[in-house]
Amino acid sequence: xxxxxxxxxxxxxxxxFAGAAMAQNFDDPKEFQAAKExxxxxxxxxxxKPWEQHLGGKEVDTSKYKKPGxxxxxxxxxxVNNPWRVVGWTDMQAQVDVLKSDIKSxxxxxxxxxxxxxxxxxxxxxxxxxxxxLIVSPNTTAALTPAVEAACQKLPVxxxxxxxxxxxxxxxxxxxxxxxxxxxxxxxxxxxxPKDGKVLALRILPGVDVLETRWSAAHRIFKEHGVNVVGAExxxxxxxxxxxxxxxxxxRFGKVDAVWMDAGATAVAALEAFxxxxxxxxxxTGEDQEDFLQxxxxxxxxxxxPTYPTYQWRTPVIxxxxxxxxxxxxxxxxKLPQPVITAADLDKYVDNKMPPLHYAMCGCKDLPxxxxxxxxxx
Amino acid sequence: MTLTLKVDxxxxxxxxxxxxxxxxxxxxxxxxxxxxxxxxxxxEPAGLMNFLRRAAPLAxxxxxxxxxxxxxxxxxxxxxxxxxxxxxxxxxxxxxPGNTWWTIAFLYTVGLIVGLLNGAxxxxxKVPSIIATLGMLLSVNGAAMMWSGGAPRGYLPDNFxxxxxxxFHDVPIIGIFPLAIAVLAVVASLAYWALHRTVFxxxxxxxxxxxxxxELGGVRVDLVRIAVFVxxxxxxxxxxxxxxxxxxxxxxxxxxxxxQAVAACVVxxxxxxxxxxxxxxxxxxxxxxxxxxxLLTLLGLPQPLKDTAQGIILIAAVAIGAxxxxxxx
Numbered sequence: 001x002x003x004x005x006x007x008x009x010x011x012x013x014x015x016x017f018a019g020a021a022m023a024q025n026f027d028d029p030k031e032f033q034a035a036k037e038x039x040x041x042x043x044x045x046x047x048x049k050p051w052e053q054h055l056g057g058k059e060v061d062t063s064k065y066k067k068p069g070x071x072x073x074x075x076x077x078x079x080v081n082n083p084w085r086v087v088g089w090t091d092m093q094a095q096v097d098v099l100k101s102d103i104k105s106x107x108x109x110x111x112x113x114x115x116x117x118x119x120x121x122x123x124x125x126x127x128x129x130x131x132x133x134l135i136v137s138p139n140t141t142a143a144l145t146p147a148v149e150a151a152c153q154k155l156p157v158x159x160x161x162x163x164x165x166x167x168x169x170x171x172x173x174x175x176x177x178x179x180x181x182x183x184x185x186x187x188x189x190x191x192x193x194p195k196d197g198k199v200l201a202l203r204i205l206p207g208v209d210v211l212e213t214r215w216s217a218a219h220r221i222f223k224e225h226g227v228n229v230v231g232a233e234x235x236x237x238x239x240x241x242x243x244x245x246x247x248x249x250x251x252r253f254g255k256v257d258a259v260w261m262d263a264g265a266t267a268v269a270a271l272e273a274f275x276x277x278x279x280x281x282x283x284x285t286g287e288d289q290e291d292f293l294q295x296x297x298x299x300x301x302x303x304x305x306p307t308y309p310t311y312q313w314r315t316p317v318i319x320x321x322x323x324x325x326x327x328x329x330x331x332x333x334x335k336l337p338q339p340v341i342t343a344a345d346l347d348k349y350v351d352n353k354m355p356p357l358h359y360a361m362c363g364c365k366d367l368p369x370x371x372x373x374x375x376x377x378x
Numbered sequence: 379m380t381l382t383l384k385v386d387x388x389x390x391x392x393x394x395x396x397x398x399x400x401x402x403x404x405x406x407x408x409x410x411x412x413x414x415x416x417x418x419x420x421x422e423p424a425g426l427m428n429f430l431r432r433a434a435p436l437a438x439x440x441x442x443x444x445x446x447x448x449x450x451x452x453x454x455x456x457x458x459x460x461x462x463x464x465x466x467x468x469x470x471x472x473x474x475p476g477n478t479w480w481t482i483a484f485l486y487t488v489g490l491i492v493g494l495l496n497g498a499x500x501x502x503x504k505v506p507s508i509i510a511t512l513g514m515l516l517s518v519n520g521a522a523m524m525w526s527g528g529a530p531r532g533y534l535p536d537n538f539x540x541x542x543x544x545x546f547h548d549v550p551i552i553g554i555f556p557l558a559i560a561v562l563a564v565v566a567s568l569a570y571w572a573l574h575r576t577v578f579x580x581x582x583x584x585x586x587x588x589x590x591x592x593e594l595g596g597v598r599v600d601l602v603r604i605a606v607f608v609x610x611x612x613x614x615x616x617x618x619x620x621x622x623x624x625x626x627x628x629x630x631x632x633x634x635x636x637x638q639a640v641a642a643c644v645v646x647x648x649x650x651x652x653x654x655x656x657x658x659x660x661x662x663x664x665x666x667x668x669x670x671x672x673l674l675t676l677l678g679l680p681q682p683l684k685d686t687a688q689g690i691i692l693i694a695a696v697a698i699g700a701x702x703x704x705x706x707x
Contacts, residue, residue, distance in 0.1 A: 083529035083629075233675070239625030244432050245675065251419040251428070269625050276545055291533070291626075355531045356627060375531050 026212035032220065035179035043337040051311040051363050052318060055176070055335040059328040062170060065156045066326025067132065070104035073320050074131035076121045078139035078162070079113035083265065083289075083357035087364075088161075088313035090374055094367035095314040102321045107131070115143040122147040126154050132324055135316045136169075137161045141209070156323050158316045162210070170323055171331030173315045175338040178210045181262075181306050182217025184340050185285040188304040189258045190225045192283045197257035200249050200282075201232035202242060202270060204263050210308070214262045230256070235266055242266035246273035258283035264305070265357060267292040271301075288341055291356035293349055305341030305349070311363030312336050353377040401699040402646040402662035409669040416676045423552040431556035432624070433668035435460075435542070435617040438562060439635060440642035440664040441569040441657060442613025445606040447643050448573070450586040450652025451500060451507035453607060455514035456614035456639055459492055460632030462522040463618025468532040468627040469525060475535040482538070485615050492518065493611030497604030507607075515636065523629070530627040542623020558620055565616060570657040572609070582606060586652025642667045645695045647703075666695070 038055050045053030073096070080089050096106045107130065111118030118139050125131050134151050135158045138144040145165045151157050152168035160173040189199060199222065203215055215232070222229050230253055235242040249256050250273060259270050264287025274281055281301050286292040288307045296303045315336060319329045339361065341349050349360035354376040364370050371378065410420065410429075419425040439456055446453040463485050470481040492514060499510040536543075544557040573579040581602045584592035593599050621631050640650075646663025648655030670691060674684040 080528060086527065086529045231678075233678070237628075237630075239628050239631070240432070240621060241675070243625055244428075244672070247428055248417060248419070248676070251425065252417055265628075272543075272626070276543065278547065355529060356533060357529045375527060375529070 026209060027216035027220070031213070032179050032183075032217055035176055035217065036183060038176045038335060039180050039183060039338075049363070050309065050337045050339065051314040053337055054330045055337060057330040057334055060170065060331035061328055062156075062323045063326045065133075065170070065323050067324055069102050069321075069324065071102060071132045071321065071324045072105045072107070072130055073103050073133055073135065073317070074125045075106065075108040075135040075316075076118055076125060076137070077108055077110050078118060078137050079111055081113045084308070084310060084359060087359045087362050087374060088310040091310055091362055091364050091367065092313040092317060094364065094369055094373060095317040097368050099317060099321050102325075103317075105130075111139055113139060115139050118144060119147040122151055126151045131155060133158065133320045135160070135320060136164075138164055141165060158319055158323070160312060160316045167332050169332070171319060171329055171334045173312060173319065173334040173336065175309055175312055175336045177308075177338070178213025179217040180338050181214045181308065182219075183221065184306050184338075185214075185260060185304060186218035186221035188285055188340075189260055189283060190221060190227060192302055193227065193258055196228060197283075198228050198230045198253055198255065199258045199260055200230055200246065200256050201260045202245070202262070202266070203232060203234050204237045205234055211262045218260060218262075237263070237265055239266050239269040242269040243273045243276075246270045247277060250274065250277045250279055255279065256282055260285055261287070263287055264289050264292050268295050268356075271295055271299075288349065288360040289356065290351060290354045290358045290360060293341065293346065293360055294352060297346055297350045303343070305346075305360075307339060307341065307359070307361040309336065309338060309361040309363065310359045311361065314363060314367075351376070400647055400656070400659045400662050401695065401702060402659055402666045405645070405695055406662055406666040406669055409666060409673055413669060413673050413676060416673070424554050427552060427554050427556055427559065429669070429672070430562070430665075431545070431558045432672075433665050434556075434558040434562040435620045435624070436635070436638060436642060436668055437661045437664035438565050438613050438620070439617045439639040440646070440660040441566055442610040442617075443636075443639040444569065444643050444648055444655050444657060444660040445573065445582060445609045446507070447640070447648050447650060448586045448652055448655040449582045449602060449606045450589065451603065451606065452511060452640065453496065453610040454508065454511040454636045454640075455492060455496060455518055456610060456617075457632040457635035457637075458515045458518035458522065459489060459611060459614040460618040460621060460635055461629065462488065462518050462525075462632075463615050464534075464622035464627055464631045465522045465526045465530070465629065467538060467619065467622055468530060468534050471532070471535050471538055473533045473535055475537045478535055478538045482619065485619070486612060489611040489615035490608060493608030494604060496611065497607035500607065501600035501603040511607075511636075526629060528629065530629060532627065534622050534627060538619070539623035539626075542620035542625075544623075558624070561616070561620060565613065566657060566661055569609075569613075573657055578602070578605070583653055586649075586654075588653075638667060639664075641692055645692065645699075647699050667692075 041055045043053040043055055080086050096103055109121035111121055125134055133156045136148055137160055141163055142165060148157060148164045149166050149168055157169040158171055159169045163172055204211055231249060233245045259282045261267055267286030268291045271281060281299060283302045285304045285306060288305045293305060322329050353371060358374055364374060414420045420429060443453055466485055467481055471477040496511055496514055499505050500507045540557060541561055542558055546555045549555045581597045584597055585599050585602045589599050642664035643660045645666050646659030648659055674687060
């Protein structure tokens with residue numbers, strides 16, 4: 001019995017250490033500062049094409065990868081298991097169509113959100129010998145690192161969205177990221193919140209790095225400004241649960257002045273809780289989903305639409321062709337701009353013909369097949 | 379000997395009476411009080427009404443699942459049918475209130491077909507229901523994903539959503555009255571009548587108790603089996619309409635609901651092997667489960683700990699129920 005208790009204590013201690021270590025990763029003052037600097041930077045590159053722009057970064061020489069086209073491009077996809085990835089994946093396929101003259105074949109493997117499947121996908125791409133270049137959108141960071149390292153030995157690799165723990169890919173493409181999101185959204189709420197206003201934070205789930213960093217950055221700013229955060233709740237991204245939680249907070253506090261969200265898919269459900277309770281709409285930060293933007297416009301909300309832009313799915317395809325042509329690309333880290341939608345440019349993004357969870361910052365309006373390909377109506 | 383029996387009789391009567399109060403009801407009251415400590419609004423009528431409104435879809439699902447469980451089967455396809463209902467509803471109505479009524483009729487037809495297929499596969503192909511409905515879960519989910527392309531493609535009009543969303547304000551005494559509670563009351567009354575007040579209900583119990591004996595007793599076992607799956611599927615469509623109404627369109631709305639419905643029934647004292655169960659138990663079980671979810675959310679526990687706590691409490695509730703039954707017997 002004593003032995004058993006000892007073991008349990010040891011396990012608990014270990015778990016709490018691991019927890020502390022993880023928490024530190026997600027709330028890194030250095031990363032926070034770096035994101036702040038990136039947000040202040042003016043993007044370089046072609047005007048009006050943020051997917052080809054970059055924030056800082058150097059050009060890397062790719063002449064050693066140069067070969068005659070057209071090329072065989074392979075893509076190992078973590079999954080298309082949420083609407084964000086559905087929009088991004090559609091962007092990517094359309095971008096391949098744009099570059100049809102340079103791309104002979106585009107082969108994609110869907111890992112369905114499983115690390116082991118993605119590792120074997122990457123292995124078979126590498127050993128199959130039918131790829132001139134490999135694009136990887138990793139499912140998880142640590143688990144995919146060895147597979148990507150092995151692939152780097154055989155062919156040029158591009159990683160985007162989530163990262164890996166190696167510098168071997170030619171370039172790693174992603175937007176500013178979670179800290180940037182947290183800064184953009186918290187600054188907005190701080191600037192609009194009445195004195196002693198109450199803020200409710202809605203998060204999807206704990207432990208996911210991009211979501212944890214969004215919250216840690218926002219939380220840091222809320223603390224700095226002494227903002228009254230009455231609660232931070234996990235919604236699991238579920239509409240009904242979101243609505244219930246918000247309803248409870250409205251009932252408990254009488255009034256909630258602002259709702260901060262780490263992702264916008266359930267923003268409309270949160271707003272409906274205010275409607276159903278007969279309360280005025282809160283200040284809210286959602287995301288760039290159409291349903292939220294439409295509600296924002298219809299009800300003239302005080303809102304902000306931060307983005308984790310889906311146009312980043314276009315960039316790796318463009319980079320792949322450039323690398324194989326021996327043209328320089330930005331690397332080893334290619335930071336894309338991460339715009340927010342504000343009341344001033346809301347009209348540019350609202351489109352009643354697009355489906356509710358279409359991500360307006362898709363940079364896809366110039367792509368072939370828009371809007372039907374994205375589920376919209378002409 | 380006779381003396382002891384005489385002394386024992388009133389005692390055992392007290393025991394039977396205590397045994398008759400469903401364990402779920404006791405756990406429900408305890409959990410609800412715990413919620414109220416954390417969030418006093420739940421003690422006010424408006425808090426109670428909101429709680430019932432949110433729990434109504436699960437209670438309706440449990441009422442349908444009750445028939446299948448009592449007959450000795452499982453219906454694991456209900457969660458995916460809820461998803462299909464919500465997605466199908468948004469695709470077919472295309473945000474036009476004029477399409478609502480025929481869409482609802484169409485969705486019930488789909489439910490009817492799914493139920494008939496489940497029942498026919500179980501009754502005639504002799505596939506165990508847990509497998510048959512698991513297959514149906516995968517197919518229906520696949521159909522829903524194919525139809526929507528993995529992301530919601532439309533909205534539900536307000537007249538479709540009212541069953542889950544509409545709340546009457548300024549009602550005397552209770553303050554607010556959500557339409558969802560009325561729907562729950564109608565469904566639960568119908569289910570109570572069908573299971574506890576009709577010959578059909580007696581057949582369901584008979585089939586669950588001993589299908590061979592029921593058959594020899596002249597019960598059309600195959601038809602009873604088909605009927606219970608149809609009832610369960612129709613309850614899933616109803617729950618889907620209400621969940622879509624409450625929360626709007628999402629592609630994972632039905633995820634895990636089948637197990638929650640089964641768990642609700644089990645907590646409510648329904649026997650998994652069939653032959654025993656009450657409508658009151660199923661509804662109370664669903665409310666208990668929902669109160670548990672609410673409490674764990676209010677406590678702000680991290681999700682893994684919540685899942686663990688949920689599992690332990692479920693097992694404990696069922697174990698206590700079984701122990702009480704043994705004692706009462």
